[in-house]
Amino acid sequence: MPTALGQRLHDLAGLPAEHQQIAGPRGAGHGSGTSVRCIAQPPSPITMYITxxxxxxxxxxxxxxxxxxxxxxxxxxxxxxxxxxxxxxxxxxxxxxxxxxxxxxxxxxxxxxxxxxxxxxxxxxxxxxxxxxxxxxxxxxxxxxxxxxxxxxxxxxxxxxxxxxxxxxxxxxxxxxxxxxxxxxxxxxxxxx
Known part of the structure; x- marks a missing residue:
């Protein structure tokens, strides 16, 4: 279940929840906090083509x-x-x-x-x-x-x-x-x- 931070990042990035993975606190030497990473490619935008x-x-x-x-x-x-x-x-x-x-x-x-x-x-x-x-x-x-x-x-x-x-x-x-x-x-x- 996405956290409030995850939901906020989702809102900012425009990525659907299924394309995110919420991780817990970072390891030593990397500070603390929660990170969100993309685990799949977001849907590509619709493209208009010329012939x-x-x-x-x-x-x-x-x-x-x-x-x-x-x-x-x-x-x-x-x-x-x-x-x-x-x-x-x-x-x-x-x-x-x-x-x-x-x-x-x-x-x-x-x-x-x-x-x-x-x-x-x-x-x-x-x-x-x-x-x-x-x-x-x-x-x-x-x-x-x-x-x-x-x-x-x-x-x-x-x-x-x-x-x-x-x-x-x-x-x-x-x-x-x-x-x-x-x-x-x-x-x-x-x-x-």
């Missing part, structure tokens, strides 16, 4: 942003990140169609940014690459939920999505391409898939 398509798009843009005006091949990016060349080709084609990347065909061709890194808004890339930003069924058409007409959850999720995109709208590719990214992409060994 792999968008992840690869952002990685490709970062790579191109660190390459300056040098032409880069899809194969080079795929090898650098250890990702599927075929999947990356689809991603890059979407980036070209959206006007973020310029693709030059033929011998000596390759890829480069179509705009300056400071002109590429991360939120715009995410909106372009994500097939839909519907967090729940009621964001789309044909919702079957009986709560839809007056659902407060829908309103809260819409506000959360807007806040997520607002943060990304404040970021440009230039913000993502710093000295550390250049060093990592230039000097770390190439990942082999």
């Amino acid at each position: 792999q398509h968008t992840d690869y798009a952002l990685r490709a843009l970062i790579y191109l942003g660190t390459s300056g005006d040098r032409l880069v091949t899809i194969q080079e990016i795929a090898e650098r990140f250890g990702v599927s060349r075929n999947h990356l080709m689809k991603v890059v084609n979407a980036l070209i169609r959206a006007g973020f990347v310029e693709g030059l065909r033929g011998k000596g061709g390759g890829l480069r940014l179509a705009r300056a890194p400071g002109e590429i808004i991360v939120g715009a890339v995410v909106r372009q690459m994500e097939p839909g930003m519907c967090l729940v069924e009621c964001f789309g058409s044909g919702c079957q939920c009986i709560l839809d007409p007056d659902c407060k959850l829908k309103v809260g999720l819409a506000r959360a999505l807007a806040a997520f995109l607002q943060v990304l709208d404040e970021m440009t590719l230039a913000d993502l391409v710093g000295k550390s990214e250049r060093s990592i992409l230039k000097f770390l060994p190439i990942v082999t898939a």
Whole structure:
């Protein structure tokens, strides 16, 4: 049974009681008192994900942003990140169609940014690459939920999505391409898939 101190520490740490173990007085040389230690991993927080398509798009843009005006091949990016060349080709084609990347065909061709890194808004890339930003069924058409007409959850999720995109709208590719990214992409060994 948790002690008052254990309950207080639980309240402060936010750990459920089953993840705590209350110990008695500490041994000699360690002072006296009661300690609480975590005996299991606390539940992980719920995570929002972007699709792999968008992840690869952002990685490709970062790579191109660190390459300056040098032409880069899809194969080079795929090898650098250890990702599927075929999947990356689809991603890059979407980036070209959206006007973020310029693709030059033929011998000596390759890829480069179509705009300056400071002109590429991360939120715009995410909106372009994500097939839909519907967090729940009621964001789309044909919702079957009986709560839809007056659902407060829908309103809260819409506000959360807007806040997520607002943060990304404040970021440009230039913000993502710093000295550390250049060093990592230039000097770390190439990942082999």
